[in-house]
Amino acid sequence: MSFFDHLFRLGYSRDLHQQLKGLSADCTGYSGDAVYQVTGIVMISVSLLLMLNYYYGLFNNPRFTHRRVWFINITIAGSIVGAFAYFNAASFLPEEKHCADIHFTLLDCTLFAFTEAIYTVVICIIFSMLFKWKSVSNKKVPF
16 A cells, blocks of 8 residues: 555545556556656645745735735645646546546546645645744734
8 A cells, every 4th residue: 555545535536546646548557657746746835835935925024914814825825736636637537548447537636636725725734833933024823
């Protein structure tokens, strides 16, 4: 079992899970083109950039010391990663791009996108707890 088999999945199918782990189109094995790693890198990068921007960049200003501005930043991060995950997973929908033995729908891709958005929010909260202490204006946001 891989690391990705143990992660929380918000109801998307096991078939999509196998495809996202990198199952080859001819069903012979895993090709190494795993979507999970790519979306994980995007998730961490977007979360890191937006939280650094909030605590040390353009939003490190007394005008933006509100929870709603912080929440908007987290929502934007989740939306960016969710959209990336959705379009990345939906790119495998044509029959010739995935193994013929597996079947998944756009609903599975949407549930995958929501799962990634939830993980992004969690990562943003973790980064917030790490970065807020040295911020000049946003030390007390969100808690």
